[in-house]
Amino acid sequence: MAIEQPDMRVSIGPLHLQNPVMTASGTFGYGEEYGSLVNLHRLGAIIVKGISLRPRQGNPPPRIAETAAGMLNAIGLENVGLERFLAEKIPFLEGIETPLIVNILGDSVDDYQELAARLDGEEKVAALEVNISCPNVRHGGVAFGTDPEMAHAVTKAVRDHFSRPVIVKLSPNVTDITVIARAVEEAGADALSLINTVLGMAIDIEAEKPKLANVFGGLSGPAIKPIGLRMVWQAAESVSLPIIGIGGITTPEDAIEYLLAGACAIQVGTANFINPGATEEIIRGIGKHLTARGIDSVQELTGRARRR
Amino acid sequence: MRAYQQQAEIVRSEKLSDDIYRFTVNMADIAAGSKPGQFVMVRVAEGLDPLLRRPFSIHQVAKGGLVQILFKVVGRGTRALAGMQPGQQLDMLGPLGRGFAHDRPGQHYLVGGGIGIAPLLFLAKRMLKTVEPSAIRVLLGAATGTELDVLGEDFASLGIDVQLATEDGSLGEEGLVTELMASLPPGEGTVYACGPYPMLRVVAGISRKKGWECQVSLETMMACGLAACLGCAVLRRDMNGYVHACKDGPVFNADEVAWL
Numbered sequence: 001m002a003i004e005q006p007d008m009r010v011s012i013g014p015l016h017l018q019n020p021v022m023t024a025s026g027t028f029g030y031g032e033e034y035g036s037l038v039n040l041h042r043l044g045a046i047i048v049k050g051i052s053l054r055p056r057q058g059n060p061p062p063r064i065a066e067t068a069a070g071m072l073n074a075i076g077l078e079n080v081g082l083e084r085f086l087a088e089k090i091p092f093l094e095g096i097e098t099p100l101i102v103n104i105l106g107d108s109v110d111d112y113q114e115l116a117a118r119l120d121g122e123e124k125v126a127a128l129e130v131n132i133s134c135p136n137v138r139h140g141g142v143a144f145g146t147d148p149e150m151a152h153a154v155t156k157a158v159r160d161h162f163s164r165p166v167i168v169k170l171s172p173n174v175t176d177i178t179v180i181a182r183a184v185e186e187a188g189a190d191a192l193s194l195i196n197t198v199l200g201m202a203i204d205i206e207a208e209k210p211k212l213a214n215v216f217g218g219l220s221g222p223a224i225k226p227i228g229l230r231m232v233w234q235a236a237e238s239v240s241l242p243i244i245g246i247g248g249i250t251t252p253e254d255a256i257e258y259l260l261a262g263a264c265a266i267q268v269g270t271a272n273f274i275n276p277g278a279t280e281e282i283i284r285g286i287g288k289h290l291t292a293r294g295i296d297s298v299q300e301l302t303g304r305a306r307r308r
Numbered sequence: 309m310r311a312y313q314q315q316a317e318i319v320r321s322e323k324l325s326d327d328i329y330r331f332t333v334n335m336a337d338i339a340a341g342s343k344p345g346q347f348v349m350v351r352v353a354e355g356l357d358p359l360l361r362r363p364f365s366i367h368q369v370a371k372g373g374l375v376q377i378l379f380k381v382v383g384r385g386t387r388a389l390a391g392m393q394p395g396q397q398l399d400m401l402g403p404l405g406r407g408f409a410h411d412r413p414g415q416h417y418l419v420g421g422g423i424g425i426a427p428l429l430f431l432a433k434r435m436l437k438t439v440e441p442s443a444i445r446v447l448l449g450a451a452t453g454t455e456l457d458v459l460g461e462d463f464a465s466l467g468i469d470v471q472l473a474t475e476d477g478s479l480g481e482e483g484l485v486t487e488l489m490a491s492l493p494p495g496e497g498t499v500y501a502c503g504p505y506p507m508l509r510v511v512a513g514i515s516r517k518k519g520w521e522c523q524v525s526l527e528t529m530m531a532c533g534l535a536a537c538l539g540c541a542v543l544r545r546d547m548n549g550y551v552h553a554c555k556d557g558p559v560f561n562a563d564e565v566a567w568l
Contacts, residue, residue, distance in 0.1 A: 029536040036310045037401075037534075049536075057549045064529050064539035069356040071531060075538045078550070222356045250356065273532040274351065274359060276313050276401065 006290035007297040008283070010044070010265050012242045013190035015127050015165040017044040017099060017265065020298055021255065021283045024246055024269030025050050025103035025129060025169070026075070030089040031096065037276040040096045042283060044265060048089070050103040050131050053111050055081030065202045065211040070223030070248075071270060072200055074214035077105055082118060090124055099126035101167065109157045116161040126165070130158050130189075133171030133196035145171035145196070148183035155187035167244065170194040170235070172224075177231045178238035185239045192235060193244035193267065195228045221270040222248045229261050236262025236303060250278065252285020259286075259298070260305035311404055311534070312337040315397045319374065325454040327381040328423065329390050331398075336373030338402045342366050344431035345407025345500075345525055345559040348377065349533040351399035352389040360531050361401065362386065365427035365502070365558070375400075378426040378459075404533045405558050408523055410435050414496030417520070418446045419511055421485050421503025425450075425459050427525055431500055432466060441467040445492070449485025449503070453478035486510040494518055501525070512562035522562035528553040543568065 008019040022045040028034060031046045040046065058078025065072045080088065085102075093100050102125050104115040112130065119125050132154055133145035144150045155168050168184045170177060172195035181192055197218025202211040210216075228247020235243055242265075245258030250271040258266045271278040290298060316335035323329055338348060349361035362385045364377040381390050392398065408431050410416065416435060418428045425448055435444055446463045450456045453474050460479075463470045471488050472480025481488060486507060489499075497518070501511045502525035515522035530540035533554045541550035542557065543566040551557065551564065 027532075027536060029534065033534045033536045037313055049538075058538065058541060060543070061539075061541045061550075062529055063541055064531055064537065066358060066360050069359055071360060073531075073537065073539060078538050078541070221359055270359075270531075273537055274361060275399075276534070 004296070006287055006295060007299075008287060009297075010299055012167070012244065012265055013165055015099070015190070019044040019283050020259070020265035020286070021279050022047050022101070022244070022265060022267045023272060023279060024267035025131065027269040027272045030085070030093070032089070032092045034272070034276055038279060040098055043098045043279055044283075045099045045101050045126070046093065046096065047101040047103055047129055047267065048093070049079055050077055050105045051079055051082055051085050051115065052077065052105050053082050053114060055079065055084065060213045062211060062213055065217070067200070067202055067219065068223060070219050070221030072202055072212060072217035072219055073197070074212045074217035076214065082115060086122065090122065094124050100124050101127045101129050103129040103131050103169070104158070105131040109153050112154050113157040113161050116158040120162045120164070127167055127190075128158060128162055128165075129167040129169050129193060130154060131169050131196070133169050133173075145180065146174050148179050151180050152183040152187040155184045155189050159188035165190040167191045167193050169196055171196050172227055172231055172247075173199045178234055181235045181239045181241075185241050189241060191242045191244060192239065193246055194235060195224070195231050195247045198224050198227060220248070222250050224248045225254060225257075229257055232258055232263050233261045233306070236306065249282070250275075252282045252289060255282050255286055256289055256301065259301040260303070262303040262306060264299065264302045310341060311402060312341075313399070313401050314338060316375075316400045318392060318394050318396050318398055321392070321394055324378075324458045328378065328455060329381070330367065330376055330378045331392075332370075332374055332376050333398055333400065334373055335375055335400050338400060339369050339373045339375045342369050342375065342403040342430075343407035344410065344434045345427050346403040346405050347533070347558060348375070348400050348402030349404065350377070350389065350401075352385045358385045358388060360385075361533065362389070363527075363530055363533060365525065366403065366430055367426045368430050368433070378423065380423040401533060405554055406556065408500050408525075408559050410498075410500065411438075412498040412521065414498065416444045417489070417492065417497055417499045418444065419485060419489055419499055419501040419503070420447070421449045421507040422451070422455065424501075424503030424507075424525070424527075427502055428500065429459070429462055432463060432468060436466060442469075444468045446470045447473070447485050447488045449473040449475075449488070449507075451475045453480075456480070486514065489514050492518070499523065508562075509567045512567055515562060523559050524562050525558045526553050526560060526565070527558070530554050
């Protein structure tokens with residue numbers, strides 16, 4: 001008797017992926033960095049390092065610090081800028097069949113709008129992920145992610161200038177994530193991704209000063225998984241948009257928890273740093289879990305824990 | 309450049325002093341592609357804490373796919389690593405980064421401080437394939453003699469002139485390795501240095517005065533080693549933006565970076 005392979009395909013609104021596992025922005029470079037370590041063709045989607053209109057230098061070092069089962073970063077959105085991204089990074093990604101999702105960030109609504117319009121002309125870009133939630137820059141960034149009106153305005157600007165799916169990445173650094181989630185839904189987003197990093201800090205007790213030059217940074221890694229899971233659960237309750245779960249996913253079991261909480265896909269972030277093979281291991285592990293439980297399609301996992 | 313992620317067996321663990329260890333691990337792909345000055349990222353624990361890999365420069369490469377790393381116990385990660393035994397597997401990623409460019413004419417000065425000596429043995433051995441031992445001089449410094457004796461002999465056994473300095477005077481000259489360097493004769497030469505940042509800053513200054521090209525291997529915090537996290541930023545000489553130790557380095561020309 002032939003063993004039926006479970007169906008790993010997922011749809012995030014109008015975006016169709018061969019499996020639900022993507023790379024989180026800022027943890028996978030522009031794809032090429034992992035080219036010799038990961039079979040990029042096997043991934044659900046590649047989400048690249050956040051791109052701004054102009055290049056950004058980023059924050060002074062130290063930019064990272066290790067914490068208990070996690071890490072803090074204050075990279076400051078260092079990136080090559082739109083022009084160099086189009087000239088130098090897209091050609092490599094065009095050779096990869098996996099859908100490319102570009103994470104965009106700006107200082108103003110106009111910035112986001114221009115990025116959306118320019119990237120709409122790039123066929124390889126399957127979707128945009130709008131970063132309204134980076135905690136490490138002083139202008140824009142998190143201000144958009146914590147104010148429902150601003151989140152709405154940014155989302156709408158991108159929506160109006162980009163013809164393919166728009167995903168909005170939410171910050172956990174808010175009192176009530178459902179307020180922002182609803183504002184973004186109303187503005188016409190196709191999907192939500194959450195969570196970005198959790199604002200935190202660490203202090204060097206010998207030097208008696210903060211470990212990060214930026215003082216505060218974004219906490220990521222296994223330490224934040226319970227927070228991400230809780231927020232995905234809350235968002236799934238308050239909006240009808242598809243949700244992409246992010247936050248501390250390191251193993252297939254972590255990914256499955258997010259799916260059960262209501263996510264239809266997930267992103268692997270910090271785990272790429274500690275185990276470049278993490279994404280492929282998670283894809284295989286989800287498949288095994290489905291087979292073991294006799295579940296035909298990964299889509300059946302979404303929100304299953306909510307119905308119990 | 310191709311990087312590999314490999315499970316590598318620890319075949320030998322040597323304790324060189326109270327807190328300095330040398331591991332020999334079997335990882336053929338990484339060994340075959342390595343150049344002096346490149347590094348590996350090592351997972352120091354199986355669980356999630358400590359979470360991040362630790363970077364170690366490649367200390368030596370031997371026939372049969374063997375690679376050595378040399379490390380000092382300085383925190384939780386290196387303490388966990390020191391507890392690992394021969395027969396256990398290490399998750400290694402490498403070879404990574406840009407190594408030393410050693411195809412230079414004239415005299416070669418290898419200057420190492422403390423655990424920064426690690427990549428220089430690999431460099432010396434690779435150099436000896438093309439230059440005479442008399443064209444290489446090795447200057448090593450450490451806090452005390454027990455951190456230097458075994459390593460000093462490793463270099464000396466290659467027929468290379470080795471000068472040692474210890475801060476407590478227990479081995480070689482009493483003082484800093486930079487003092488040994490300052491007394492070197494002038495002439496055409498290249499400096500290859502690795503050690504603590506304050507030492508490298510002085511090494512860069514002396515090299516400039518003597519008209520020597522100076523290559524330094526810089527140590528920074530880093531999470532991935534693959535130019536994805538961008539955590540290992542180093543300020544450019546012109547103070548306008550950053551280079552990254554994992555990809556643009558860890559070996560830099562001293563003129564590329566700002567000395568703060």
